Amino acid sequence: MSVSAELVPPARVRASMSVFERYLSAWVFLCIIAGVALGQTLPGVFQVIGRLQVAQVNIPVGLLIWIMIIPMLMKVDFGALHEIRGHGRGIAVTLFVNWLVKPFSMALLGWIFIRHLFAPLLPATQLDSYIAGLILLAAAPCTAMVFVWSRLSNGDPLFTLSQVALNDTIMVFAFAPIVGLLLGISAIVVPWETLITSVVLYIVVPVALAQLWRASLRKRGAGAFDATMKRIGPWSIAALLVTLVLLFAFQGAAILGQPLVIALLAVPILIQVFCNASLAYLLNRAVGEKHAVACPSALIGASNFFELAVAAAISLFGFESGAALATVVGVLIEVPVMLLVVHVVNATRPWYEAGRSQPAVAAMPAPTQPHEAGSIARSTAAARTRQANFSK
Numbered sequence: 001m002s003v004s005a006e007l008v009p010p011a012r013v014r015a016s017m018s019v020f021e022r023y024l025s026a027w028v029f030l031c032i033i034a035g036v037a038l039g040q041t042l043p044g045v046f047q048v049i050g051r052l053q054v055a056q057v058n059i060p061v062g063l064l065i066w067i068m069i070i071p072m073l074m075k076v077d078f079g080a081l082h083e084i085r086g087h088g089r090g091i092a093v094t095l096f097v098n099w100l101v102k103p104f105s106m107a108l109l110g111w112i113f114i115r116h117l118f119a120p121l122l123p124a125t126q127l128d129s130y131i132a133g134l135i136l137l138a139a140a141p142c143t144a145m146v147f148v149w150s151r152l153s154n155g156d157p158l159f160t161l162s163q164v165a166l167n168d169t170i171m172v173f174a175f176a177p178i179v180g181l182l183l184g185i186s187a188i189v190v191p192w193e194t195l196i197t198s199v200v201l202y203i204v205v206p207v208a209l210a211q212l213w214r215a216s217l218r219k220r221g222a223g224a225f226d227a228t229m230k231r232i233g234p235w236s237i238a239a240l241l242v243t244l245v246l247l248f249a250f251q252g253a254a255i256l257g258q259p260l261v262i263a264l265l266a267v268p269i270l271i272q273v274f275c276n277a278s279l280a281y282l283l284n285r286a287v288g289e290k291h292a293v294a295c296p297s298a299l300i301g302a303s304n305f306f307e308l309a310v311a312a313a314i315s316l317f318g319f320e321s322g323a324a325l326a327t328v329v330g331v332l333i334e335v336p337v338m339l340l341v342v343h344v345v346n347a348t349r350p351w352y353e354a355g356r357s358q359p360a361v362a363a364m365p366a367p368t369q370p371h372e373a374g375s376i377a378r379s380t381a382a383a384r385t386r387q388a389n390f391s392k
Contacts, residue, residue, distance in 0.1 A: 036251075103178050114130045281294050
């Protein structure tokens, strides 16, 4: 007996995306307009906000980031880690692309495009900062939106849950060393204590608070958890939008002076999205993983945890830095680009299935007892429900 995820028509899943998710790029453009306008008309107010710091941490931004990130991290089920045993090849591809290819290739693309090809068109004082922002963006694999992309591509819900849980576990320990290494290679000086503080404030503490809250709600039943997530979901959206308005209020002068900057920063991000998605997709095909695993593996390799990247950039380099602006460009292009990737993996499914390798594995006997079949079906159904709840 084989159990697979239910095929969900993309049109129906897209309709289940929130207004914010469907029109994220439009919201970012509105934040650019509002932020630039407010920054030019009320500069004194934003200067006061920028000075509200303790130990180089901006207090308003810190609170906004927690409000933004904690609801997302509450949806991560670290109990799904045991599922990685059933998808070893797909997990290996995901880890290879996310941690050994993605951040290092982005550092290379930043060096090629920002420090060389586009250098005459960009502010010379911000070149290093732009590269740093790109590295921060690439070092934070997607946590929330990958569930939406997985559903749109009919991805395996058990695999999607397990790869997100594993990636987030690794991120707690690997984010700071990888970012520190790549910034050092790029000759960008960042105090280690500041980097570690950012990791503790924006990864470790939110993960701990989110999981404690999640466990408390789960004890009261699934209904209590779902009701709470529905109630606090808008908090995350509102906090992201306010953070973007603040960011563009500080970036207004730079954007008005050189509006081409955003388009230039998008180039290495776009190249990496398509290259990483293609690499993960092709590697999964080569090792014989099914299409429902290859899709979420490719999509998490292409997408980013942009909320964390924005938070770390502001903490390390400040509101007015090129790093902060570079991470926001990732937010700007996230939805339209990822929807294009989803379309490609869906359209190439016949080609994928026709040519994927079929590794020799021992045949697994079908469950002969009704309770065994029911257990497998319930496990998959539960994962599908959790993935659907994540997308709400």
